[in-house]
Amino acid sequence: MSLDADQVRRVAELARLAVDDAELPVYAQELSSILNMVDQLQSANTEGVEPMAHPLNMVQRLRADAVTEKPDREAFQALAPQAEGGHYLVPRVIE
Amino acid sequence: MTNALHTLSVSELAQGLRDKSYSAVELAEHFLARIKAHDGHINALITCTENEALDDARRADAALAAGTAGALTGIPLVHKDIFLTEGVRTTCASRMLDNFVAPFDATVVAKLKQAGVVSLGKANMDEFAMGSSNETSYYGASRNPWDAERIAGGSSGGSAAAVAAGFAPLATGTDTGGSVRQPAALTGLTGLKPTYGRCSRWGIVAFASSLDQAGGFARSAEDLALMLGAMAGFDPKDSTSAQQDVPDYLAELAQPLAGIKIGRPREFFAAGLDAATGAAVDAAIEQYRQLGAEIVDISLPNVGLSVPTYYVVAPAEASSNLARFDGVRYGHRADSPADLKDLYSRSRGEGFGREVQRRIMIGAYVLSHGYYDAYYLQAQKVRQLIAADFERAFADVDLIIGPTTPTPAYKLGEKNNDPVTMYLDDIYTVSANLAGLPALSAPCGMVEGLPVGMQLIGPQFAEGRLLAATHAYQQATDWHLQRAEVAQ
Numbered sequence: 001m002s003l004d005a006d007q008v009r010r011v012a013e014l015a016r017l018a019v020d021d022a023e024l025p026v027y028a029q030e031l032s033s034i035l036n037m038v039d040q041l042q043s044a045n046t047e048g049v050e051p052m053a054h055p056l057n058m059v060q061r062l063r064a065d066a067v068t069e070k071p072d073r074e075a076f077q078a079l080a081p082q083a084e085g086g087h088y089l090v091p092r093v094i095e
Numbered sequence: 096m097t098n099a100l101h102t103l104s105v106s107e108l109a110q111g112l113r114d115k116s117y118s119a120v121e122l123a124e125h126f127l128a129r130i131k132a133h134d135g136h137i138n139a140l141i142t143c144t145e146n147e148a149l150d151d152a153r154r155a156d157a158a159l160a161a162g163t164a165g166a167l168t169g170i171p172l173v174h175k176d177i178f179l180t181e182g183v184r185t186t187c188a189s190r191m192l193d194n195f196v197a198p199f200d201a202t203v204v205a206k207l208k209q210a211g212v213v214s215l216g217k218a219n220m221d222e223f224a225m226g227s228s229n230e231t232s233y234y235g236a237s238r239n240p241w242d243a244e245r246i247a248g249g250s251s252g253g254s255a256a257a258v259a260a261g262f263a264p265l266a267t268g269t270d271t272g273g274s275v276r277q278p279a280a281l282t283g284l285t286g287l288k289p290t291y292g293r294c295s296r297w298g299i300v301a302f303a304s305s306l307d308q309a310g311g312f313a314r315s316a317e318d319l320a321l322m323l324g325a326m327a328g329f330d331p332k333d334s335t336s337a338q339q340d341v342p343d344y345l346a347e348l349a350q351p352l353a354g355i356k357i358g359r360p361r362e363f364f365a366a367g368l369d370a371a372t373g374a375a376v377d378a379a380i381e382q383y384r385q386l387g388a389e390i391v392d393i394s395l396p397n398v399g400l401s402v403p404t405y406y407v408v409a410p411a412e413a414s415s416n417l418a419r420f421d422g423v424r425y426g427h428r429a430d431s432p433a434d435l436k437d438l439y440s441r442s443r444g445e446g447f448g449r450e451v452q453r454r455i456m457i458g459a460y461v462l463s464h465g466y467y468d469a470y471y472l473q474a475q476k477v478r479q480l481i482a483a484d485f486e487r488a489f490a491d492v493d494l495i496i497g498p499t500t501p502t503p504a505y506k507l508g509e510k511n512n513d514p515v516t517m518y519l520d521d522i523y524t525v526s527a528n529l530a531g532l533p534a535l536s537a538p539c540g541m542v543e544g545l546p547v548g549m550q551l552i553g554p555q556f557a558e559g560r561l562l563a564a565t566h567a568y569q570q571a572t573d574w575h576l577q578r579a580e581v582a583q
Contacts, residue, residue: 008456015414015459016421016436017452018444027456030514034457037515038403038470044477051475052482054305054335055291055531056555061334075198081428088423091432 002032100125101261105318112169119155119169126171130262139256143216151213168211172265173257176217179298187300188232189222191426191446201298202330203309210325219253222448224302231450240579245504248278255282258312261582266312273524275310276536280499280548283538286312290555291531292337295330303412306528316565320344347559352567353387356492360395363497375540375547376498395484405525407474414458482530495552499536503545535561538574
C-alpha cells in the first residue's frame with residue numbers, strides 16, 4: 001500500500017495537522033514505507049481469531065458514582081493559553 | 096564521606112544514611128554536583144529540580160532522624176519527563192508541552208515520594224515516547240555514557256543515560272514497545288517493564304493505552320526489586336490497573352534457579368541478530384545452565400509479525416490519545432488563528448515533531464473507513480496469535496530468554512533516513528508489550544566496549560521470578576558492575 005501527496009493531505013486534515021505543501025511528498029514516501037512494512041500482516045491466517053484489544057483478561061471495573069475530589073478550575077485554567085471568567089477562549093465559531 | 100557514592104547500590108546507600116555516614120542532603124548534593132559537571136555533555140535531563148530535591152532530602156533526613164525511614168528514604172532518582180510531577184515542568188520532550196507545569200503527581204511519582212525518594216529532575220526522552228534513539232526529543236538527544244557519539248536508546252534514553260552516567264542510582268521509565276529494556280541494554284543497566292496493569296498509568300502522558308507500562312532502571316535486580324515494590328500496586332484512578340497484591344520483591348530474590356525451565360525461542364536468534372551480540376546472549380544462557388536451569392528450545396511462530404502489528408496498534412492508539420492536544424486547554428497554541436480549525440491544525444503542526452506527526456497520520460489512516468478491517472482489525476487478530484504463542488510456551492517453560500536488541504548502540508544520526516529501519520530494531524521487545532508480559536533486560540557482555548543486554552520474559556505477574564533469575568545471574572557474574580568511564 002502506498003500513499004500519494006493528496007492522500008497525505010487528506011489524512012493530515014483528518015488528524016488536524018497543518019503540513020506544508022512541500023512536506024507532503026516527503027511524508028508520502030515515509031508513510032508508504034511504513035505501510036509497506038505493515039503489509040506483512042496480510043500474510044497471517046487469522047480466520048476465526050478473536051481480535052485482542054487488551055492484554056489483561058479482566059472485567060471492566062465499575063466505581064461508585066460519588067464525588068471523590070473537586071477539580072480546581074483556577075489551577076487548571078492557569079495552564080490554558082487563553083482563559084477568561086472561567087471559560088476557555090477560542091476564535092469565534094458562530095457569526 | 097566518600098567521593099564514590101554514585102558507585103554504591105541502593106541498599107548500600109540506605110545503610111550509609113542509617114549509619115549517618117552522610118545525610119540525605121549530602122547524598123543529593125553529591126548527585127546534583129555530578130549532574131552539573133557532566134550533563135552539559137550527556138543531556139540526560141530536561142529539567143534539574145535542585146531546590147525541590149534538597150527539600151525532599153531535608154524531609155528524608157527528618158524521617159531518618161525520627162526512625163520512620165523506609166528502604167528508599169533519601170535515595171535519589173530521576174523521573175522520565177512523561178510522568179506528571181506537581182508544580183514541576185513536564186514536557187514529554189515536546190514543543191507542545193514546553194511550558195506545561197503539571198497540576199498533580201502521577202500515581203507512580205506519588206508512591207515513590209511516599210516511599211521517601213528524592214527526585215533530582217526530569218529525564219530526556221523521545222518526544223511523546225515515540226522513538227528508539229532519543230533523537231526525536233525537542234531538547235536534543237541524550238548521549239550514551241559509554242560513547243558520547245552513540246545513542247543512549249529510547250524512548251527512555253535520558254533515564255538510562257542518567258543512571259549509567261552516575262547521576263542517580265534509580266530512574267523511572269515507561270515501556271510501550273521496548274522503551275525501558277532497549278535503553279537499559281544499550282547503557283549496561285538492568286531495566287524492567289512490568290506486566291501490563293502492574294503499575295498505575297494515572298498521570299503518565301498516554302501514548303498507546305493498551306501497551307503503556309511504567310518501569311524502572313537500576314544497576315542490579317536487587318535495586319530494581321526495591322524500586323518496583325514502591326511503584327507497583329492497584330490504583331482506582333487507572334481503569335486497567337490490576338487488582339493483584341504486590342509481593343515482597345526483595346524476598347522473592349531468594350527463589351532458587353535450580354529446576355527452572357528457560358525457553359530459548361529460535362526466532363530470536365535468526366537472521367538480523369549481530370553475531371557478537373548473539374554470542375554474548377548464548378554465553379549467558381550457558382551460565383544459566385551451569386547455575387542449574389534447564390534450557391529448552393522453543394518456537395514462537397508468530398513473533399516475526401510483532402513489529403508490523405505494533406506499528407498499527409500503537410499509532411492507532413496514539414492518534415486517538417494525542418487528539419487531546421488541541422491548543423485550547425493547555426500546551427502550545429499557534430499565533431493569530433483564523434478560525435477554530437486553523438487553531439487546532441497549526442497548534443498541532445507546530446507543536447508536534449515529525450515522528451509524532453508520522454505516527455498520528457499512520458494511526459488516523461489505519462483507523463479510517465475502508466482500511467480499518469485490513470489494518471487495525473487484522474493487527475488485533477495477529478496480536479491474539481502472538482499472545483497465544485507465549486501462552487503455549489509458558490505452559491512448558493518458566494521464563495524465556497533472548498537478546499534485547501539486534502546490535503549494541505549505534506551512532507547518533509545513523510538511522511534517521513528511513514523510519515522503518517529504526518522500527519525493525521524493536522523486533523525482540525515489542526512482543527512482550529503486545530502480550531502484556533513482564534520483561535527485563537540485564538547486561539550480559541560487552542562488544543567493542545559497548546554493553547550488550549539479554550532479555551528475560553515471564554508470564555503475567557512473574558516479576559519476582561524475573562528479578563530472582565537476574566539476581567542469581569548477577570551473583571555469579573560481574574557484567575552489571577561494569578561502569579562507563581564518566582561514572583567511575
